[in-house]
Amino acid sequence: MLLPALDWHPQPRLERLHLDWLAHASVEVAVLRLDRIDPLISGNKWFKLLHHLLAAHQAGAAGVMSLGGAYSNHLHALAAAGKRFGFPTVGLLRGHPRETPTVLDLKAFGMTLHWLGYEGYRRRHDANFWTPWQSQYPGFWPVPEGGAGLPGAQGCMTWASCARDQLAALGWEDYHGWWLACGTGTSLAGLVLAEAGKRPVHGVLAVPEGHGVRQNVESIVSAAGLADPHYELFDGSRGGFGRVDSDLAAFIETTQAIELEPLYTGKALMLLKARVEAGAIEPGTRLIFVHTGGLQGRRGLE
Numbered sequence: 001m002l003l004p005a006l007d008w009h010p011q012p013r014l015e016r017l018h019l020d021w022l023a024h025a026s027v028e029v030a031v032l033r034l035d036r037i038d039p040l041i042s043g044n045k046w047f048k049l050l051h052h053l054l055a056a057h058q059a060g061a062a063g064v065m066s067l068g069g070a071y072s073n074h075l076h077a078l079a080a081a082g083k084r085f086g087f088p089t090v091g092l093l094r095g096h097p098r099e100t101p102t103v104l105d106l107k108a109f110g111m112t113l114h115w116l117g118y119e120g121y122r123r124r125h126d127a128n129f130w131t132p133w134q135s136q137y138p139g140f141w142p143v144p145e146g147g148a149g150l151p152g153a154q155g156c157m158t159w160a161s162c163a164r165d166q167l168a169a170l171g172w173e174d175y176h177g178w179w180l181a182c183g184t185g186t187s188l189a190g191l192v193l194a195e196a197g198k199r200p201v202h203g204v205l206a207v208p209e210g211h212g213v214r215q216n217v218e219s220i221v222s223a224a225g226l227a228d229p230h231y232e233l234f235d236g237s238r239g240g241f242g243r244v245d246s247d248l249a250a251f252i253e254t255t256q257a258i259e260l261e262p263l264y265t266g267k268a269l270m271l272l273k274a275r276v277e278a279g280a281i282e283p284g285t286r287l288i289f290v291h292t293g294g295l296q297g298r299r300g301l302e
Contacts, residue, residue, distance in 0.1 A: 002057035005085035010037035010046065012159070014166040017289065019257055025276045026283035029179075030170055031258060032163055035265075035293040041084070043293015044187045045077035047155040048147030053081075055141065055151060062139030065090035066147075067116075067124055070100045073294045074146045079109035090114070090137055094121040102296065148186045148216065150223045156190025163288050172286055175199065179272055180290035181206045181236070181264035185213040187292060188231060189220040197230045202287075204236035204268040211241075236271040261294045 013036065017029040034043045056064055064087060068075035075091045082089035089111045093103075097115045106113060123129055130142045146152070167175065178195075182188050182203040191201045205213055214233060221229045238245055244262040251273070252266045260266040269289065275281055 001087050002053050005053055005081055006057060011162055012037050014163050016170055017258060021273055021276060027276050027281055028286045029289050031289045031291050032159055033291050035291045035295055040080040041077050043073060044156065045074050045147065048152035048186055049078060050155040051151035052143045052147055059141060061141035063088035063137065064143060065133060065137060065140045066143040067092045067145045069094045070098055071102045073296065075106060076102055076296055079106045079111035082111065083109040090140060092116055146184050146186065148184050150220050152186040153190035153193060153220045156187045157194040160191060160194035175286040175288055177202060177287055178290065179268065179287050181268035181292055182213050183207060183264060185217040189217045192221060192229045192231045193224050193226055196226060197228050201231040203231060203233045204271045205233055206237055206264050206267050207241045208237045209235055234271055236267040238267060259295060264292055264294050
């Protein structure tokens with residue numbers, strides 16, 4: 001049932017980013033454009049889903065179910081994939097029924113929706129959370145929120161080889177590290193595993209420190225058996241996940257060289273600018289910035 005999906009392997013392009021503040025500091029950045037792999041199944045979400053879908057296929061699953069909010073990029077990608085590749089999907093949503101642009105898309109893609117309220121959604125980490133849903137949807141494969149865990153990280157590991165294959169076209173012989181936004185840490189963990197200590201991975205927290213990103217990364221890295229991970233996390237949350245202050249909004253508006261959104265990529269690039277202008281990144285440094293997508297979610301902020 002899931003074979004058509006498993007045969008799709010998009011290759012994101014690596015493109016130079018031209019910004020005055022980078023040129024002034026003699027820092028070079030190339031962007032891995034996950035946001036441009038597909039009009040609907042965009043960003044890092046497909047890569048985080050891939051190994052979960054592989055496990056579902058190997059188990060002979062009848063469909064796939066997962067969780068998210070009313071603007072969830074993860075559910076949007078899963079529902080779009082189900083529509084395109086012909087497998088049924090179920091979405092368990094945080095909160096109470098509402099019609100956001102994302103929710104309307106989920107319905108149009110054929111995803112069956114259930115609203116859990118807020119208390120019900122908070123129970124998603126309980127050991128028996130999936131039991132009643134698997135009874136209601138026999139044979140459906142449960143995917144953690146956001147495609148998290150080691151399978152999600154394994155899908156992101158391919159970015160490293162994909163980027164390296166395109167270095168020559170940029171005139172680069174090598175690069176010095178990665179820079180990306182972190183919501184759960186799954187994407188960062190995938191790059192940490194792919195680099196295996198060769199180059200650092202710099203993650204910008206889109207959520208406050210207490211949301212468990214560091215613990216998630218450590219859990220994934222430990223499960224993969226990597227003894228010496230090379231990464232660091234910076235707090236770029238600006239006080240909360242969904243908060244968009246005037247400085248962040250102005251930065252996104254004036255950074256016309258690349259399309260950003262305020263929950264992830266805007267925060268990540270804004271903190272990179274602050275670090276560059278503070279002299280924390282040496283001249284001559286070459287970084288790969290991962291555009292993790294999420295542009296469809298901007299519709300809830302407009």
